[in-house]
Amino acid sequence: MRLIFLGIGGTLPTADRSLSSVAVEIGSVRFLLDCGEGTQKQLMRSNFSYMKLDAIFISHFHGDHILGIPGLLQTLSLNNRRKELYIIGPTGTRELIEHMERISFYRREYSLIVGEAEPGEEFDVKGVRVRTIPSRHSLQGLIYRLEEPTPEYVVNRERVKERAAEVGVDPEEYTKMLLKKIEKGESVDEELLKRPRPGRSLVYTGDTAFFEELVEFSKGADVLISEATFPSEMEEKALEWGHMTVAQAARLAKEASVGMLFLIHFSPRIKGVEGIEEVRREAQAIFGNSAVPEELEEYVVRKRRSPPGKPSK
Numbered sequence: 419m420r421l422i423f424l425g426i427g428g429t430l431p432t433a434d435r436s437l438s439s440v441a442v443e444i445g446s447v448r449f450l451l452d453c454g455e456g457t458q459k460q461l462m463r464s465n466f467s468y469m470k471l472d473a474i475f476i477s478h479f480h481g482d483h484i485l486g487i488p489g490l491l492q493t494l495s496l497n498n499r500r501k502e503l504y505i506i507g508p509t510g511t512r513e514l515i516e517h518m519e520r521i522s523f524y525r526r527e528y529s530l531i532v533g534e535a536e537p538g539e540e541f542d543v544k545g546v547r548v549r550t551i552p553s554r555h556s557l558q559g560l561i562y563r564l565e566e567p568t569p570e571y572v573v574n575r576e577r578v579k580e581r582a583a584e585v586g587v588d589p590e591e592y593t594k595m596l597l598k599k600i601e602k603g604e605s606v607d608e609e610l611l612k613r614p615r616p617g618r619s620l621v622y623t624g625d626t627a628f629f630e631e632l633v634e635f636s637k638g639a640d641v642l643i644s645e646a647t648f649p650s651e652m653e654e655k656a657l658e659w660g661h662m663t664v665a666q667a668a669r670l671a672k673e674a675s676v677g678m679l680f681l682i683h684f685s686p687r688i689k690g691v692e693g694i695e696e697v698r699r700e701a702q703a704i705f706g707n708s709a710v711p712e713e714l715e716e717y718v719v720r721k722r723r724s725p726p727g728k729p730s731k
Contacts, residue, residue, distance in 0.1 A: 419444050419566065419618045419719040421641070421680070423711040424460035428625075428647050428683035429482055431456060434690075436713055437482045438683055440643055441466040442620065444566050447544040450474045451562070451622045451643070457486030458493055464714050469497060472544050476507030477624025478559030479514060488518040495526045502529035504543055508560050509534050535560060551635050553626035555660035561624060563635060566617030573597070577610050618719055621676070625683065627657055628666040636674035641719050644670060645683035650700060652687075664697050668704035678719070679708045 420443040427435030437454025441464065448471050450457070461468040468490065477483055487505075494503065505515055512532045519526070535541065537552035537560060546564055553559040573593060582592035599606050620641040626632065636642055647661035656663050662670070664681065671679035681701055688697060694710050701708035711717065 419620065419640070421620075421643075421711075421717045421719065422464050422466050423680070423682065423713055423715055424457055424464065425454050426682040426684060426711060426713055427454075427482075428645065428685055430686065432686055435684065436460050437486070439486065440622065440682070442564070444546050444564065444618070447546055448472050449543075449546075449564070452477055452483040452624065453486040453490060454482045455485040458490040460714065461490075465716065469494065469499060470501075471503065473504035473506060475548075475562055475622070476505065476511060476514075476560075477562070477622070478508060478553065478555060478557050479510065480557060480625065483624065484514070487515070488522045491519065491526065491530070492522050492524045494528065495524055499528045502531055504531045504533065506533045506535055506543065506548075508558055509536070510558075549635075551631060553624055553660075554629050555625045555627065557625075557660075559624050559626070561626060561632065561635065562622045563619060563639065564622070565619045568617040572611065574610055581607075581610060620719075621674075623662075625661060627660045628662050628670060633670060633673045636670060636676060638675055640677040641680065642671050642674065642676040642678070643680045643682060646681040646697065646701070647683055647685045649685075649688060649697075664700050665704060668701040668708055671708065672705040677707065678717075679705055680717075681708065681710050 422441040424439040424441055425436030427437050431437050436456045438452045439454050439457040439460065440451040442449045442451060450471060453474055458468065505511065511534050515532050535550050537550055540549050545567055549563040550560045553561050573596060578593055578596065579589045582589040596606055596610060618640045621636045621639045623644045625645055644667040645662055646664045646667040648656040648663045650663040650665040653663050667681055668679065681697060688694065698710045
């Protein structure tokens, strides 16, 4: 799983922050989590191929999360895209995309598949399992959990190497023979297989206030990407506007025993390098595996050795 943080700002762009969007690669599948204004320019500056994009997930309809969509759709068309694109969001997403296409005045040659997800719904997109719950924000929205499929088996390469040596066969050839037998449904020696680690999982909050159900929803996720709109001294204002403070986001990560917390969607009130460093220090004091990503920074999420629900060491 690879993450590229295209925009970590909230409300409005600033000289050093773009608006909400995170690119995610899970195997060969590529997603965008929200698509704020300026996202396509950030994509062009990144190592993420927007032409290979499979789906855009919309958390809610505030402009700082969606205004990059019309331009990106047109750019895909101008580059002769033929591959279908999925757009998934809350109720009203179809009407939203229809309006966006109507005002863009462009001709699209690729298929656009728009889906509206109900809170609590589970579905697959390109083999990735998606779960949703409703957010607690000033506008209806969804919180997403993306789960990588767990393979049915993993070849125990050390044991295969030993067995290949025993029978005088090249280990790679022996592995190919083993995989062919598995594909045909033939039985194989279980000693040559091992239990795979569970697929990685990611929770993306979009904009939301803290609430207890979110802790359970995020339980054991390898990655939590959480908004942290307000400084912690503004908790009352955060609740009023349906947002989280830095401390609340860190508390969520700690109580949910996630592997890693990435904080994004900062209010312009959190200013400059000093403001971001204060966010980092405060979050890490509550939950050690907290990070504030730089824009266009990439993170590779490796599978944790500890079971889901238990913190990694």
